[in-house]
Amino acid sequence: MKLYFSNGSCSLASHIVLEESGAKYETQRLNLREGEQRKPEYLALNFKGKVPTLQLDDGQILTENPAIMTYIADTHPQAKLLPAVGTMERARALEWLAWCASTVHAQFGPIFGQARIVDGEAAQANVKHKAIETSQANFDAFDRLLGGKRYVLGETFSAADAYTLVFFAWGTAFGLKIGEHFRHSAHALLERPAVKRVVEVHGLTKLAPAT
């Protein structure tokens, strides 16, 4: 398998799950700022021009974090990255992944750049302001929901946590307020050996608490 990723992007989530799975895989780093995701050779793999992209050994292409993470979890059951099919716990993990992908991620997007959304400085500043407010509400919800728990599902790590760490990284970079429970959970994730390895590859070692 080969994962196409870019440093600090949402592909961090799929990357963590791959590393946690124990699978053998290669990676290829893309520089999104330089527009490598829009080069013809990459668009031929993933017409969406986004990361992550997972290329399977038979050449098939899989995109979208929740699909990639679910596929890796299901094909590496020994790693226990998602609860068993048919359980309420699995539904809870998928509920979290879907929320992250469809809402939290989408609402964070305008903080990175507003020019794709609207023209004009004043309008762009408004979009950014609104996106920060909305994302802060999502962060407050993370904090509430993680209260009293180490991970999304309680004491057991799952793919849902890998996605949550992406937002911890983004929120830290953009100065959003990170509640005590959210921070505690992110720090527990950053202690995991596989997470540490991937965080290092992404150049995000500053996320780890000072020791």
Ligand SMILES: N[C@@H](CCC(=O)N[C@@H](CS)C(=O)NCC(=O)O)C(=O)O
């Ligand atoms: N829904 C996709 C989102 C992928 C996505 O938006 N990736 C961003 C990085 S976080 C990207 O590749 N952006 C490059 C661009 O839009 O040019 C998923 O969950 O995988």
